[in-house]
Amino acid sequence: MNNFEFYNPTKILFGTETIAKLDSLTPAGARVLILFGGESARKNGTLDEVKSALGDRPIFEFGGIEANPSYETMMRAVELVRSENIAFLLAVGGGSVIDGTKFVAAAANYAGEPWSILETFGQHIESALPFGTVLTLPATGSEMNCGSVITRRETSTKLPFMSSYVFPQFSILDPTKTYTLPTRQIANGVVDAFIHVIEQYLTYPAGGMVQDRFAEGLLQTLVEIGPKVLATPEDADLRANLMWVASMALNGLIGAGVPQDWATHMIGHELTAAYEIDHARTLAIVLPSLLQVQRKDKHEKLLQYAERVWAITEGDEDQRIDEAIRRTVAFFESLGMQTHLSDYGLDQNSIDLLLKQLEAHGMTALGEHKNISLDVSRTILEGAL
C-alpha cells in the first residue's frame, strides 16, 4: 500500500426529512446564496422547502447553472456574492451545481484572476466561503469531496481543481428527492459512479486490500441495483443505495493509498467540451476501448475485476478479461447508454479535433503509468468509433 493522507470533514445528513435540519446547520443570521440549476428544483418544491428551513435569514438566489457548469455563468454568481456580501453558499442540485458552488466559494476571495484557479488545479487557493449542499442527483460524489470541474465555454476548455478549502461543511442526502429525476439522469449517475470507482481500482495491484474490497463492493452494488433503480423510481432503498454508492465512489476513501488512472475522464472531458455529450456518456464511450488498449498494463486487476465483480471463472485469462469488458459494456447498454462515438455521429475527423484539444490541455501522459500518450489516446478513440 502506498503512503497516503485521508481527510474528509463533510458532515452527511442522510435520509428523509433531513432538509429541515438546514436551520441548525447554517450560521444564524447569515446572508445565504442558494445556487441551483434549472427550474425543476423550484417546480418540485425542493427550493421552497430549503427556503422555509432557512427561516428568516436573508436569502438570495442564483439559478440557471447548466450541466458542465461554465466559468462564464459562475463568474456572475461570484459578482453577486461580492455585491450582496454573501456569507454562506447553499448548493441545491447535483454535481454541476455543487462543482459550480465550489468554484464560487474559492473565487469569491481569490487574489488572482479566478480562471487561474483552474489553470493551477486549485493549488493556490488559501480560503473559501463556507457552503453546504442539498443533493438532488446522485452521481458525481461532489457532495462529499473537495474537487470540482469547470468549463470555459469560449475556449471549450474543461478543467478540474481540488482544494481542502472546498469540502462542503455539510451535505443533505434525501433519496426521496431523486424520485422525479428523468431516467436519463439516473442512468448517467449509475455509470458516472461506476467509472469513478473503476478509475481508482482498475490499475495494477498495490496491496490495498481494503480499498479493493470496498471498490468491488461499490461496483457489485451498482451492478445489482442499476437496472432496478431505473425501473422503479420510487423505491426508497434502491435510491438510497445509489446515493450512498455515488458519494463513497469519490470521497477519497477507495483511492487512498492506491494508484489511480483517470485517463477515461480526461479524454471524456474533451468529448463533453467539444460536443456537449453528457459526462457519464463520454465515460461509457471511452472506458471499454481504454480497457482493451491498456489490457496488458491492467492485466492482473482486470482478472481480479472479472472474478470478484462479475464472478467470471471460465476460460483462459484473455477470455476472462474479454468477458469482463463485454459485461461492462452490456451493463452500460442495459441502462440505455450508447458506447460508441458513431452513436453520437462522430467519426475520424472528430478524433483529430479531440487529440488537438488533449494536446492543448497538456493531457499527453495519462493513466496510472503516465503512458497514455496522444498516440495511445488516438488508438483508444479509434477503438471507440
Place this chain on the structure above:
Amino acid sequence: MNNFEFYNPTKILFGTETIAKLDSLTPAGARVLILFGGESARKNGTLDEVKSALGDRPIFEFGGIEANPSYETMMRAVELVRSENIAFLLAVGGGSVIDGTKFVAAAANYAGEPWSILETFGQHIESALPFGTVLTLPATGSEMNCGSVITRRETSTKLPFMSSYVFPQFSILDPTKTYTLPTRQIANGVVDAFIHVIEQYLTYPAGGMVQDRFAEGLLQTLVEIGPKVLATPEDADLRANLMWVASMALNGLIGAGVPQDWATHMIGHELTAAYEIDHARTLAIVLPSLLQVQRKDKHEKLLQYAERVWAITEGDEDQRIDEAIRRTVAFFESLGMQTHLSDYGLDQNSIDLLLKQLEAHGMTALGEHKNISLDVSRTILEGAL
C-alpha cells in the same frame, strides 16, 4: 436503509516516515502532553522519534496507561494537564492510550465530576482539549472515532462514552511501528477488529447494501491476512492492511444507517472488568455463543455472512449457519485465541457474578432488538462455558 448522520473529521496520515509530520500538525509553541502506555514506546524509539518531531515545544510526559485505561490513572493525567496548563495532547500507543487521552481531553474542562462523563455516556461534553494520536497497535479503531471506554477499578465498572468533541484532530498510522508488537497483541487486534465489524453487520437486513459490502470486505480481508500477519510480522503490506481494516471497522462508516448489536461487547466488558481478560479475548468467548442463541433473530444475515464471507453454499440453512459459526470459532482459534470461559478457569459461579454486574450497569436489554435480557445473557454465558 435507516436515516443517519456521518461525520468524521480526523485526518489520517498513513505510511512510513509520517511521524515527522507532527511538527506541521501540532500547534506551534503549544505545551504538549504525550500520553503513552508501558515502556515499549520508549524502548523501541518511537517516543524519541515523536519528541524529536515536536521540536522545541514544551513537552510533558504521562506514561503507564494500562490496558483498559482506568479512571484512577487518567485522573492523574487530568491533574497534570491542569497544573501544567497543557494545550495539546498527543496519544502514542494503541486503543487504551487513545481512549484514555480522549477522557483526559473531555475531563480537563468538564464542569461536573469527571466520572459523570461515563455515567451519562458523554452526552454533556461541551468542549475538549485538542489532541492527535500516533497509533502503534491496530485494533480498536479509537484513532479514527469519537468513542472511548474507561474502567473504574474501585467498582469494577467499565463504561463507554462518545462525543464529537473527542475526534482526534489527526492520527498517524505507520504500519512499521507495529513490527515489534507481541503476537498476542496482534491476535487481539485481528479479533477486536473482526468483532467490531460483526457488531454492526450481523443483525437483520436493513437495505444497507454498501454498508454490508464494506463490512464483508473488511471481514474477508481479516480472514485472509489473520494468520499471515502473525506469522510474518515485518510484512509491510499485511501490517498496513490490518491497520487500515481496524480503523475502518469502527470509524462510523459501516454502521451508518444500519442496525447495530454490541451485546457481545457489553457482556465482554464485564468479563474484563471482573477477571481482567483481554478485551478481544472476551469477545471471542461471547460471540460464538451469542450467535447460536440469537440465530433466529439473525437468521438472514447469518446466511448472508456464511455465503459472502465464508463462501459456504452447501447444506440447508441451519447447516450453513452452523458451519459459519464453526469457521468463525476456528478462525479465532487459528490466531491462538481461546473461546470458552472454562479456558480461563471460569465456571457457573462466575456467571452469577457477571449477571450481577450486567444488572448493576443497566445492561438488561441488549442487542439490535433489545431482547437480550439478563436471562438471555445467562444463556449466552452458559453456552460459552
